[in-house]
Amino acid sequence: MPESLFGEDVIVRTIARIVAPFIQLFGLYVLMHGHISPGGGFQAGVIIASSFILLALALGLPESKERFKKTIRLPMESSGPLIYASIGVTCILAGGYYLQYGMAFLFPPHVVSAILISAVEIGIGITVMAMIVTIFYSMAGD
């Protein structure tokens, strides 16, 4: 694979480098507003992953990998199901059923439910983001 799909094009490299943080910021917005407005973990994960794919296309694969290292990706890939399952077990420990979010635990039930739903969405977003980036890197080659 060549260093970059667009060679040494200054405009493409600069625009990609400037736009990538805003894409990630928008992804975080979609993630954190998943319980207020349309959005959620799956969409936010794909949006954030697309910023790394954009960097790989414009700056080259090594430079994109430099910004999202393997040692960070590895725990992020598996943390989503882990967060989801542990929240489900927490609901059992709080006295409810598996994944029954609305348990009165320090706060009123619907507040606890909203917090736990947001936590689950964050876990989904982390896994989807890391997994899509990893799949892209694996398919793109060295």
Add this chain to the structure above:
Amino acid sequence: MKVIPSMLILLVGVMLAVAVTGMPEFGDPNAPANTHVVPYYKEHCLEETGVTEIVTAIVVSYRGYDTFGEVTVIFTAGTGVIALLGRK
């Protein structure tokens, strides 16, 4: 011998095309999809889950087991790709 499969495909196609005319109108409030559990979600979503976005409430809370499976599917798909192509 290709006549029989062609006739079969044509027959199924005609049956499906006829069945389309029996489908409810788009956005019909009396359609079965809008009268079964959707009214319950609309009324009890906020008080039961504390979430204003009804899609998120259904996906993560009411259908939580299904979404758990979806996350596991994504994890498994990525693991399969890594196993086949190698981690780069």
